[in-house]
Amino acid sequence: MGSQIRPPAARADRIAIEKQSQWLVTAFVASGMVFMLLPGTFLGLWNLISISRRHTLESLSSPWLQAHGQAQLYGWVGSFILGIGFYSLTKMQSTFTFPACSGWISWTMWTLGITLRWIAGVIGWHWRILMPLSGFFELAAFVLFYRSVRRHRPTNEEKPSKEVWKVLVSGGSIAFLLALTVNFIAVIFVAVRSDTPALPHVFDQELIMLMVWGVLVPTIWGFNARWLPIFGGLKRPDVNHLLCAYGLSVMALALVLLQWWTASAALLLLVACLAVEALHVWEPRVQPAKLQGVHPSFPWFLRIPYIWLVVSCLLNMLAVRFDEAGGIWGASRHAITVGFVAGMVFVVGQRLLPAFCGMRTLWSSKLMLWSLLLLHLGCASRVTLEPLAYENSWQFAWRLLPLSAVMELSAVTLFAWNIFATLLQPPAHLRVATRLATRGTESISC
DSSP: OGGGSOOHHHHHHHHHHHHHHHHHHHHHHHHHHHHIIIIIIIHHHHHHHHHHHHTOSTTSOHHHHHHHHHIIIIIIIIHHHHHHHHHHHTTSTTOOSOOHHHHHHHHHHHHHHHHHHHHHHHTOTTHHHHHHHHHHHHHHHHHHHHHHHHTOOOOTTSOOOOOHHHHHHHHHHHHHHHHHHHHHHHHHHHHHHOSSSSOOHHHHHHHHHIIIIIIIHHHHHHHHHHHIIIIIOOOOOOHHHHHHHHHHHHHHHHHHHTTOHHHHHHHHHHHHHHHHHHHTTTSOOSSOOOOTTSOTTHHHHHHHHHHHHHHHHHHHHHHHHHOSSSHHHHHHHHIIIIIIIIHHHHHHHHHHHHHHTTSOOOSOHHHHHHHHHHHHHHHHHHHHHHHHHHTTSOTTHHHHHHHHHHHHHHHHHHHHHHHHHHHHSOOHHHHHHHHHHHHHHHHHHO
16 A cells, blocks of 8 residues: 555645646636637537528528538537547656646647638638648647547556547547548648538538548547436446447448448447447446535436437438438438437536546536527427428528527537636535634634
8 A cells, every 4th residue: 555655745746636637627628619709609509590591591601600510520529629638647647747738739720620610611811721720730639639539558567558448538539639630631632622611511421421420429439328327327338239339330431431421321220229228228226326515407418419329310310311402311310419418428528527627616507407408409400390391391490590500509608608607616525615714713802
């Protein structure tokens, strides 16, 4: 036991490293929420209002749509992934040198890259220069992150881990690197050969599928396999079934690249059902959920995103057969990006991010509830109305569509408000110390 006790100098170094990592993850989270709120959700609302007024998707600028998607997928979800990834380095027992310099350079380049892509797509200012620059900065930022993670090697006292969650997160990281590399090559091609700052439509859809099913979904599965048994009280995941789901999802992505849409859609539906079964999402809890600092509805909102995952895959199958104007495709994509990805980030993020950003507690559990309710209600409205409007099945649906975006914008605003208010609070241990000091002062005065 004595050999495991660190000397005071080592403990002081460890505390300094922990503070550095907390500041870095806070920067990634804060910038990610800015992208989520302004160029992401606000631009999405503006896009939807424009579409609803003209009753057609084709009237909207493709660069605007792609700028919105870039801010959503890369801007806030990608920022969260990088920030949490850097923070996790401090939890590796053999890591005593936190890559603070690489972390801050990565944050600067990542934020700059997303911003330049948004400017190029929305404003069009010098887009032939800004598009390649944005792709370079995004790729370089992730390479710095990836190198920092790969440099860690277990010491002799550590055994290499083969936990399923690490396999899934590692696979998602490799797919992220691949997606950013392909994106960089694509934006160079667009800058040289195209007349507009927009990727070709089919290629853009394939890149979105790679980002969603290659990066976001496996990463969420990995973190769910790690945290759902602890925080949700669920059974430990079935490792073989979860790895099988991941392998089949890679096969489905390969089919997408071959443009075998029907086979890919059928396989993804099987993948979604297999993942739900492997993670025991809808099975009874085996122990009480940990609800400290969050709303009591937390366990239910952990499960709801997996409904959206299955719904998205069902709509994907219908789109292959029946979609004519993009409505069913759009509903399927919205179900997985907002219902599954954002739904899971909202519920897990409000549980974990306060702890990662300085051991704080969530500012308001009621805001957590309302943000989740509005998010899922807005997603349900959008997924229901979009096929009806776009496919010209119900004209009045065009007037109702902006209401779904307003609900989602309200949800995003409440989520950001809750997280920013949490970050502005002092850490929990400082609040306790202040409270104890106040009580001591009162006792002396009495």
